[in-house]
Amino acid sequence: MKLATYTADGQTRTGIVAGDRIIDTGVAGTMIDLIRNWDALKSVLEAKAVAGGGVPLSAVKLEAPIQRPGKIFAIGLNYADHVAESNMAAPERQVWFTKAQTSVNAPYDPITIATGTTANDYEVELVAVIGAGGKHIAAADAAAAVFGYCVGNDVTERMWQHGSPQWSLGKSFDTHAPMGPWIVTADELGDPHKLGIRCFVNGEKRQDSNTSHLVFNVWQQIEHLSTGMTLEPGDVLFTGTPSGVGAAMDPRRFLQAGDVVRCEIDGLGHIEGSMVAEH
Numbered sequence: 001m002k003l004a005t006y007t008a009d010g011q012t013r014t015g016i017v018a019g020d021r022i023i024d025t026g027v028a029g030t031m032i033d034l035i036r037n038w039d040a041l042k043s044v045l046e047a048k049a050v051a052g053g054g055v056p057l058s059a060v061k062l063e064a065p066i067q068r069p070g071k072i073f074a075i076g077l078n079y080a081d082h083v084a085e086s087n088m089a090a091p092e093r094q095v096w097f098t099k100a101q102t103s104v105n106a107p108y109d110p111i112t113i114a115t116g117t118t119a120n121d122y123e124v125e126l127v128a129v130i131g132a133g134g135k136h137i138a139a140a141d142a143a144a145a146v147f148g149y150c151v152g153n154d155v156t157e158r159m160w161q162h163g164s165p166q167w168s169l170g171k172s173f174d175t176h177a178p179m180g181p182w183i184v185t186a187d188e189l190g191d192p193h194k195l196g197i198r199c200f201v202n203g204e205k206r207q208d209s210n211t212s213h214l215v216f217n218v219w220q221q222i223e224h225l226s227t228g229m230t231l232e233p234g235d236v237l238f239t240g241t242p243s244g245v246g247a248a249m250d251p252r253r254f255l256q257a258g259d260v261v262r263c264e265i266d267g268l269g270h271i272e273g274s275m276v277a278e279h
């Protein structure tokens, strides 16, 4: 099933995406509430999807599937080709940072270039949305902890990222975590480790890889994080970006106002945002 958060008639709600239409789930609350109650809701929503109806997707505004995740964690240096282009040593342990809740952005909304910044960069990433979650989840059991997947752009301001030993500020600017366009449930997607993943800027392909090249796969990531903290429904994990980021080009090619950034992953769809200068 494909599940979206959308706004229509001034109300934001959750919907089932079926082809080019979206059907109101009728479930009160946010996507996180829906995920919490998924065991009870799944068969009800499957029946709604079959019944059809709804409105054209083009008639609504898609929002980030999870608008206020309890946690946004992202792993760095997690594709071998990206490690090499970053002139960093391959990490022996997983390198994690957080992105602020307030960096969440809708899948097709503009992405802000904050006043005074000049090193805004893209990072297409597979995003895992936690379902049941839990603590001390073994890698062998981690698939069951995931609710579904979507496309993400771990937008980064490189001067701020590397202006401090901690990357989180450079990763947390407003609008710098676009996600969507919807969640594809884990059972519908199948294996998340064999998906083509690409990023385009103004139609020029900049990143082109496959999630089979993750250094630490999604199951290892969940095992590692859940060693110390409880993963909760709707927490999101940005699982790393492949090579081709603007910071690694010679000369560097950072995003400028007017640039259009499109991120896509096989089976999940695409997100696309225009870069705009902050006023």
Ligand code: ZN
Binding pocket: 074, 075, 076, 123, 125, 154, 238, 240, 241
């Ligand atoms: Zn990243």
